[in-house]
Amino acid sequence: MTDTATDLAAATPGSKSEQAYQAVKARIVEGTYTPGYRLVLGSIAKDLGFSVVPVREAIRRLEAEGLVSFERNVGATVAGIDPTEYLYTMQTLSIVEGAATAMSAPLIDAAAIARARAVNQEMRECLDHFDPVRFTRLNQDFHSVLFEHCPNPHILDLVHRGWNRLASLRSSTFRFVPGRARESVEEHENLLKLIETGADAEQIEKAARLHRSATLDAYLAQANNL
Numbered sequence: 001m002t003d004t005a006t007d008l009a010a011a012t013p014g015s016k017s018e019q020a021y022q023a024v025k026a027r028i029v030e031g032t033y034t035p036g037y038r039l040v041l042g043s044i045a046k047d048l049g050f051s052v053v054p055v056r057e058a059i060r061r062l063e064a065e066g067l068v069s070f071e072r073n074v075g076a077t078v079a080g081i082d083p084t085e086y087l088y089t090m091q092t093l094s095i096v097e098g099a100a101t102a103m104s105a106p107l108i109d110a111a112a113i114a115r116a117r118a119v120n121q122e123m124r125e126c127l128d129h130f131d132p133v134r135f136t137r138l139n140q141d142f143h144s145v146l147f148e149h150c151p152n153p154h155i156l157d158l159v160h161r162g163w164n165r166l167a168s169l170r171s172s173t174f175r176f177v178p179g180r181a182r183e184s185v186e187e188h189e190n191l192l193k194l195i196e197t198g199a200d201a202e203q204i205e206k207a208a209r210l211h212r213s214a215t216l217d218a219y220l221a222q223a224n225n226l
Contacts, residue, residue: 016050021058023048028067028078029167030133031175039068039076083223086169090216093162097147098209100159101191102201104149113196116145120188127182132175139174142188146195146208173219180218187211 024044027033045055059076062068069079119142126135140163150156174181191211194204 016054017057020044020048020050020054021061024055024058025062025067028062033078035078035080037078038074039078041076081169085165087216087220089162089165089169090212090219093159093166094209094212094216096155096158096162097143097212098205100147100150100152100155101143101208102205103152103155104147105195105199105201105204107149107151108146108195112145112149113192116142116188117192119145120185120192123181123188124185127185130174130178130181132178132181135174135181139184146191173215177215177218177222180215184211184215187214 024033024039033039039059041052041055041059045052048055059068063070063076067079068076070076119138123135123138123142126138147156147159150159174184187207188211191204191207194207
């Protein structure tokens with residue numbers, strides 16, 4: 001099969017290649033397959049009930065996305081997390097998401113506020129039996145309510161790119177700094193109150209930007225202590 005044919009097969013919704021891709025990617029993102037974990041095609045294929053061919057195609061896609069690397073005499077392994085890429089992604093996201101949130105604020109109605117607050121309450125309840133993957137997913141749901149009304153499609157596109165890049169880095173920051181989660185929930189409530197009370201755009205943008213950069217600072221402080 002040519003590379004083009006492989007790509008077409010991989011892109012077919014519901015195909016075994018697509019199912020294998022989604023299954024392996026989920027295990028990488030959720031941390032079941034950790035950085036450096038050796039991806040043995042035969043074992044994965046047996047586990048999924050597929051032949052090796054669709055698994056091989058899935059691994060090629062994941063390599064193209066940077067989630068998998070090939071090492072000589074080792075084979076396919078889960079790629080490590082690049083701390084520099086994480087730093088740059090979070091710095092950029094703090095700027096563009098802060099701007100998007102500020103621009104969205106006048107367009108966020110009471111129903112959207114209620115939806116965001118309900119998500120934040122789920123995050124609060126998640127603190128007692130902490131699940132960093134679920135907490136991260138809820139965190140994205142919360143912020144999506146705040147920035148999705150941004151009327152500037154170019155800024156909104158940059159925000160989506162930032163979140164997608166974090167996903168490709170398997171960035172559940174709260175896995176590394178779980179203590180940051182409680183602070184994050186309180187900062188979410190502060191953001192909602194600013195929007196509810198009609199705070200000016202500069203104040204909302206600053207709060208959103210500092211909220212993002214505080215998570216980055218917590219991660220960097222933890223990394224420096226390792």
